[in-house]
Amino acid sequence: MMVGGSILGAFLQVLFDRIASREVLDFFRGQKLSVGLLQKLNTMLIYVSGVLDDAEEKQITKPSVKLWLDELKDAVYVADDLLDEVAYESLRSELESHHSSISVHQPFKIELEAQLREILERLEYLLNQRDGLGLREGGFVRENPSSSKLPSTSLVDEFGGVYGRDADREAIMELLLENGNGVGVIPIVGMGGVGKTTLAQLVYNDRRVEDCFNVKAWVCVSQEPSISKITKDILEEVTGGTFDGNFNQLQLELKGRLKGKKFLIVLDDVWNDKYADWDVLRRPLMTGVPGSVVLVTTRNESVASIMQTVPIYNLKGLSCDDSWFLFVRHASRGGSATLHPNLEPVGKEIVAELPDSIGHLKHLRYLNLSATAIQYLPATLCGVYNMQTLILHQCRGRGNGSCIKMLGGLQHLGGQLNVWKLQHVMEAQDALEANLKVKKYLKQLNFMWDGDTHDSVHERTVLEQLQPHTNIQSLSIVGYRGTRFPDWVGNSAFSSIVALKLSGGQHCNTLPPLGQLVSLSDLSIAAYVSVETIGYEFYGSCTSKWKPFGSLKSLRFESMLSWCEWIPFDGEAFPVLEKLYFRHCPNLKKALPSHLPSLSLLEVEGCQQLGVSLPRAPNICKIKFKDDTRDVQLVKLPSERHTLMIDRFNSVDTLLEAMEQMGGFSSTMERIEIRNCSSLRSFPLELFPGLKALILTRCLNLETLSASEVTGSNFPCLTCLEIRECPKLFSSLQETMPAPNLTRLLLMGCLGVESFPGKRLLPSTLTILKIWDFPSLTSLDWEGLQNLHSLRELQICNCPNLKCLPEEGFPLNLSHLYVSWCPLLEQRCRPDDGEDWPKIAHIPELEINFQKITTLEPSA
Numbered sequence: 001m002m003v004g005g006s007i008l009g010a011f012l013q014v015l016f017d018r019i020a021s022r023e024v025l026d027f028f029r030g031q032k033l034s035v036g037l038l039q040k041l042n043t044m045l046i047y048v049s050g051v052l053d054d055a056e057e058k059q060i061t062k063p064s065v066k067l068w069l070d071e072l073k074d075a076v077y078v079a080d081d082l083l084d085e086v087a088y089e090s091l092r093s094e095l096e097s098h099h100s101s102i103s104v105h106q107p108f109k110i111e112l113e114a115q116l117r118e119i120l121e122r123l124e125y126l127l128n129q130r131d132g133l134g135l136r137e138g139g140f141v142r143e144n145p146s147s148s149k150l151p152s153t154s155l156v157d158e159f160g161g162v163y164g165r166d167a168d169r170e171a172i173m174e175l176l177l178e179n180g181n182g183v184g185v186i187p188i189v190g191m192g193g194v195g196k197t198t199l200a201q202l203v204y205n206d207r208r209v210e211d212c213f214n215v216k217a218w219v220c221v222s223q224e225p226s227i228s229k230i231t232k233d234i235l236e237e238v239t240g241g242t243f244d245g246n247f248n249q250l251q252l253e254l255k256g257r258l259k260g261k262k263f264l265i266v267l268d269d270v271w272n273d274k275y276a277d278w279d280v281l282r283r284p285l286m287t288g289v290p291g292s293v294v295l296v297t298t299r300n301e302s303v304a305s306i307m308q309t310v311p312i313y314n315l316k317g318l319s320c321d322d323s324w325f326l327f328v329r330h331a332s333r334g335g336s337a338t339l340h341p342n343l344e345p346v347g348k349e350i351v352a353e354l355p356d357s358i359g360h361l362k363h364l365r366y367l368n369l370s371a372t373a374i375q376y377l378p379a380t381l382c383g384v385y386n387m388q389t390l391i392l393h394q395c396r397g398r399g400n401g402s403c404i405k406m407l408g409g410l411q412h413l414g415g416q417l418n419v420w421k422l423q424h425v426m427e428a429q430d431a432l433e434a435n436l437k438v439k440k441y442l443k444q445l446n447f448m449w450d451g452d453t454h455d456s457v458h459e460r461t462v463l464e465q466l467q468p469h470t471n472i473q474s475l476s477i478v479g480y481r482g483t484r485f486p487d488w489v490g491n492s493a494f495s496s497i498v499a500l501k502l503s504g505g506q507h508c509n510t511l512p513p514l515g516q517l518v519s520l521s522d523l524s525i526a527a528y529v530s531v532e533t534i535g536y537e538f539y540g541s542c543t544s545k546w547k548p549f550g551s552l553k554s555l556r557f558e559s560m561l562s563w564c565e566w567i568p569f570d571g572e573a574f575p576v577l578e579k580l581y582f583r584h585c586p587n588l589k590k591a592l593p594s595h596l597p598s599l600s601l602l603e604v605e606g607c608q609q610l611g612v613s614l615p616r617a618p619n620i621c622k623i624k625f626k627d628d629t630r631d632v633q634l635v636k637l638p639s640e641r642h643t644l645m646i647d648r649f650n651s652v653d654t655l656l657e658a659m660e661q662m663g664g665f666s667s668t669m670e671r672i673e674i675r676n677c678s679s680l681r682s683f684p685l686e687l688f689p690g691l692k693a694l695i696l697t698r699c700l701n702l703e704t705l706s707a708s709e710v711t712g713s714n715f716p717c718l719t720c721l722e723i724r725e726c727p728k729l730f731s732s733l734q735e736t737m738p739a740p741n742l743t744r745l746l747l748m749g750c751l752g753v754e755s756f757p758g759k760r761l762l763p764s765t766l767t768i769l770k771i772w773d774f775p776s777l778t779s780l781d782w783e784g785l786q787n788l789h790s791l792r793e794l795q796i797c798n799c800p801n802l803k804c805l806p807e808e809g810f811p812l813n814l815s816h817l818y819v820s821w822c823p824l825l826e827q828r829c830r831p832d833d834g835e836d837w838p839k840i841a842h843i844p845e846l847e848i849n850f851q852k853i854t855t856l857e858p859s860a
Contacts, residue, residue: 051136227277534563583603675696720744721737766790
């Protein structure tokens with residue numbers, strides 16, 4: 001489909017949805033307008049959609065069809081404007097009336113029906129031309145326009161011109177050309193649309209850059225999560241070619257290509273603020289010669305702070321004069337440098353301080369006045385009911401006051417409101433005048449402090465005056481420096497709040513009573529570094545009818561550096577909690593309620609002192625404990641069974657007991673892997689009668705696979721056993737393996753063993769046997785191998801003293817033999833002249849020292 005068609009298709013979808021919307025239908029019925037006209041419009045648009053695909057195809061070769069399609073687009077756009085007007089009037093009536101209905105002016109109703117009839121006549125006229133143009137109905141496929149952002153390139157707009165960035169370009173060039181200490185990273189930070197990418201393009205194409213750098217690359221990163229993909233993009237930009245391969249190969253190739261080169265790499269629109277990702281991405285870049293530069297553009301200072309080697313360059317908005325020139329260019333669609341005389345005064349007012357006539361712009365959705373000289377918001381702005389986005393970033397209002405009080409007059413403000421840099425509110429009265437308490441249409445509210453006022457009482461007073469209406473559904477408070485919260489935070493009157501985020505509270509040592517929020521479903525608390533105990537105040541005063549956190553499904557604690565104890569509630573709390581996260585709480589020792597009946601996910605990371613006293617949670621699907629000293633993961637499989645991995649855990653017995661009490665996993669455990677647990681002496685295999693796979697690695701003091709003396713016949717489900725570097729355990733297994741139905745066995749790092757296997761050690765069911773790292777092994781015992789009638793694969797690796805294969809050879813069903821790092825044996829297994837070659841020549845698949853050997857069937 002052509003670009004025009006995709007846009008028209010999107011408009012048709014919008015029109016179908018709008019015609020069927022409650023606002024439009026209620027307005028027509030309430031004002032006693034003809035709903036039949038609305039239905040007729042819908043029917044005609046369906047006819048239009050039927051021939052749209054065919055028209056798009058034929059417009060390329062038939063000029064008459066293209067003219068018809070242009071007329072159709074115009075008619076559809078007029079219909080969209082009319083329905084937009086209807087939606088506006090419907091919203092205005094709803095907001096301005098305290099009654100169930102309100103009548104609009106009669107002239108508007110008459111004009112509305114007249115315009116709608118005119119649109120219908122125009123569409124009918126166009127549809128009557130279908131047959132004459134040869135248009136067929138092909139079924140309209142409604143395509144949603146791609147939501148992905150078009151990636152930036154290094155090409156600068158040479159014809160349209162760039163305004164007001166000469167000084168910024170020179171400042172960046174100075175940083176660029178003066179960098180001489182290693183590979184420098186220069187971050188350009190600014191809000192969306194301020195011109196970061198344009199500035200980077202100007203620098204990238206500057207003649208002085210061409211003279212200074214012998215390698216250049218431009219990569220639009222955007223929200224690309226893959227460091228491998230970004231590395232690949234840089235490599236292909238540097239070389240001009242295409243590359244495949246894994247991440248390691250890409251990094252090595254990029255490192256080689258940049259070594260000894262002085263380069264400029266632009267990473268445009270970076271969002272990822274994870275230091276670990278940046279640390280990996282930059283490694284191949286460090287081979288460039290001193291003076292090389294990575295130029296980064298980003299909206300987020302957190303991104304810049306982890307990457308920068310020089311101070312952040314904060315890009316400000318344009319001056320009023322430059323804004324005017326840019327406004328003229330877009331208003332005239334890149335044509336004349338002047339506007340129509342009637343439009344010029346309006347345009348200048350929009351750029352400078354927003355005219356009072358803004359109230360007449362009924363269709364206005366988006367208004368960004370950031371970093372402008374605006375001093376106040378006119379009262380007429382309250383009438384712009386379709387406004388969806390209003391941005392007032394870096395606006396200080398009149399005098400030394402803050403612009404927050406400008407919000408006071410916006411009584412119908414709805415949707416989402418973000419209030420940044422609250423540290424600039426010098427007078428709490430300004431916050432009160434914002435009048436958030438009466439804005440009942442607000443659904444999402446985000447408060448953020450980006451600096452310390454060193455006056456905790458003032459910050460609490462400001463937040464107190466910012467109390468919103470109780471209809472609020474989502475609340476975020478970031479960077480608040482008060483010592484306690486005002487009473488409205490956590491008040492049970494806010495019964496509509498479903499999501500709450502508290503982050504960066506430097507001085508608060510207690511949390512508000514959030515358990516009283518009866519609808520709260522998602523709660524995140526991060527970086528409250530002064531909180532040492534979370535106690536009863538957290539739950540609040542809940543009645544017998546409402547349990548604390550009765551609706552909470554997800555709870556996250558992160559970077560609570562001083563937090564030591566979480567006191568449980570005396571009674572039932574968190575009845576529907578499904579996900580619980582603890583991250584980077586290094587001093588937390590006591591936590592976790594005793595019973596979480598709905599919990600399905602528990603993740604604990606960076607909480608070294610937290611024990612394994614797990615809650616009863618019969619519905620648990622995943623458990624993760626990870627820090628510098630341990631790594632434990634339990635995962636529920638689609639089959640309803642479980643797998644468990646334990647690495648570096650001091651008390652495996654205690655953990656297994658806690659997990660059994662938590663959910664009774666013993667009967668559903670399918671696979672267990674334990675690594676680097678030196679304290680483990682006995683693994684209680686009898687606790688897991690249904691266990692199918694057991695992998696044990698570097699458990700140096702493990703001696704037995706059973707806490708009680710039981711026979712191997714008690715474990716018929718165990719089919720896979722891998723034992724790596726567990727010397728004491730292997731010594732105890734010389735007699736027999738504890739699994740009669742074992743099919744896969746790997747033994748690695750068995751010291752002091754000269755002959756293997758013992759006569760009754762291996763079960764006859766074995767199909768795969770791997771013998772790795774037996775430094776003392778000199779011979780393979782045929783008596784231990786002869787009964788392995790099911791053996792299909794045998795691997796012998798790193799047995800330097802193994803001299804020869806058994807005289808009797810191997811069981812006849814063996815089809816795969818691999819021998820590596822066994823120098824004495826490799827000589828004897830050489831084709832044709834090796835002494836042991838006749839013993840193995842019949843095996844279909846042979847690999848000796850990583851070389852595949854083709855065997856020929858003997859001729860008849």
